[in-house]
Amino acid sequence: MTDSRLNQIVSKIKKMGYSLTPQRVEIIKIVSESKSHPSAAEVYNKIKESYPMVSLNTVYKNLSMLSSLHEVKEIKTMQNSVHYDGDVSLHGHAICENCGKIIDVQINEPDFKKFFENKIKGRLTENYHINNYGVEFYGLCDYCYTADPAVSET
Amino acid sequence: MTDSRLNQIVSKIKKMGYSLTPQRVEIIKIVSESKSHPSAAEVYNKIKESYPMVSLNTVYKNLSMLSSLHEVKEIKTMQNSVHYDGDVSLHGHAICENCGKIIDVQINEPDFKKFFENKIKGRLTENYHINNYGVEFYGLCDYCYTADPAVSET
DNA sequence: ATTACTGCAAATACTTTGCAATTGT
DNA sequence: ACAATTGCAAAGTATTTGCAGTAAT
Numbered sequence: 001m002t003d004s005r006l007n008q009i010v011s012k013i014k015k016m017g018y019s020l021t022p023q024r025v026e027i028i029k030i031v032s033e034s035k036s037h038p039s040a041a042e043v044y045n046k047i048k049e050s051y052p053m054v055s056l057n058t059v060y061k062n063l064s065m066l067s068s069l070h071e072v073k074e075i076k077t078m079q080n081s082v083h084y085d086g087d088v089s090l091h092g093h094a095i096c097e098n099c100g101k102i103i104d105v106q107i108n109e110p111d112f113k114k115f116f117e118n119k120i121k122g123r124l125t126e127n128y129h130i131n132n133y134g135v136e137f138y139g140l141c142d143y144c145y146t147a148d149p150a151v152s153e154t
Numbered sequence: 155m156t157d158s159r160l161n162q163i164v165s166k167i168k169k170m171g172y173s174l175t176p177q178r179v180e181i182i183k184i185v186s187e188s189k190s191h192p193s194a195a196e197v198y199n200k201i202k203e204s205y206p207m208v209s210l211n212t213v214y215k216n217l218s219m220l221s222s223l224h225e226v227k228e229i230k231t232m233q234n235s236v237h238y239d240g241d242v243s244l245h246g247h248a249i250c251e252n253c254g255k256i257i258d259v260q261i262n263e264p265d266f267k268k269f270f271e272n273k274i275k276g277r278l279t280e281n282y283h284i285n286n287y288g289v290e291f292y293g294l295c296d297y298c299y300t301a302d303p304a305v306s307e308t
Numbered sequence: 309a310t311t312a313c314t315g316c317a318a319a320t321a322c323t324t325t326g327c328a329a330t331t332g333t
Numbered sequence: 334a335c336a337a338t339t340g341c342a343a344a345g346t347a348t349t350t351g352c353a354g355t356a357a358t
Contacts, residue, residue, distance in 0.1 A: 076230030
C-alpha cells in the first residue's frame with residue numbers, strides 16, 4: 001500500500017522524463033509514508049538522518065515538483081508555513097488552532113460530490129473550472145482543549 | 155449592511171477596551187467593504203490613498219487583531235501570503251490556481267452543518283473541538299481557463 | 309554526452325519585534 | 334494621566350534564485 005504509493009510516484013516521474021536521485025526517492029518515501037503532514041523543514045530534518053549532506057533547497061525543489069505533479073498536496077496552516085500531505089485522495093483536515101496539529105478527516109467522495117453538485121455548484125457566481133477541493137476544520141485538538149484552559153474559551 | 159458591519163466591529167473593539175484610531179477605523183472599512191479578499195500589502199496600498207503616512211506594520215497589527223477577534227477571516231493562498239476576508243459568515247472560496255483570484259462561494263449553513271453532522275463528525279479519529287470550517291475549491295477562473303491554453307491542461 | 313539535479317550562498321518575500329514618540333479615552 | 338497604538342528600523346522565517354559542480358539516463 002505505502003510501497004505501491006511510492007511506486008506510483010516513481011513511475012510518474014520516470015514517465016515525465018525526470019531523473020531519480022537517491023535524495024528524491026528518500027523525500028518521496030518520507031512524505032508518502034508520513035501521517036503527520038510535515039513541513040519542508042521537518043522533511044529536511046528527517047532526511048538528514050539518512051543523507052546528512054542534503055540541502056534544504058533540494059527538499060523544497062522536490063516537494064514543489066511533487067506538488068506540481070499533483071502527487072502531494074500542500075496544506076497552508078495558520079503558522080505561516082506550508083505542510084505536505086502524501087495522500088492526494090479526497091479527504092479533509094482538522095487543524096488545531098493552538099498547536100497546529102493536523103489530522104486527516106475521512107470524506108466519502110460520492111457524498112461530497114453529491115453535496116457539491118446539489119448544494120454548491122449552481123451557486124457559483126462565476127464560471128470556475130474546479131478540479132480540486134479542500135475542506136478544513138478549525139478548532140482545538142483534545143490535548144489543547146483539556147490541557148490549556150486559557151485557549152478553550154471562545 | 156456594510157455600514158452595520160463596520161459598526162459591529164467598532165462596538166466589539168470598544169467593548170474589549172481597545173482604542174479606535176483613524177488608521178484602525180479605515181483598515182476596518184477597507185476589509186469589511188472589500189469583496190476582493192485583499193492581502194496585507196493590498197490593504198496597505200489602499201489605505202495610503204487616505205492616510206499616506208501609515209506603516210505596513212500598523213496594517214499587519216490591525217489585521218491580526220481583527221483576526222483574533224474573529225472579525226476577519228484569514229485565507230491562505232498558494233502564493234504564500236495571507237488574504238483577509240471581512241465576511242466571517244459561513245461560506246467557501248473558489249481560488250484560481252493560475253492568477254490567485256478568490257471568489258466567494260455561497261454555502262447554506264444548515265445544509266453544511268447537516269453534511270458535517272451526518273457524514274463527517276462520526277469519522278473524526280480524534281476528539282477535535284471544531285469551531286470553524288473552511289471549504290476551498292481549486293481550479294481555474296474563466297479568464298485563465300479561456301485565455302491561457304497552456305494552463306488549462308491537467 | 310546530454311540534461312537534469314544537487315548544494316551552496318545570496319536574495320527575496322512576508323511577517324514580526326523592539327522601542328521611542330504619539331494619540332485615544 | 335494612562336494605556337494602547339503608531340511608525341520606524343531591524344530582525345526573523347519561509348521560500349526562491351543563480352550558478353558551478355555532480356550525477357542520472
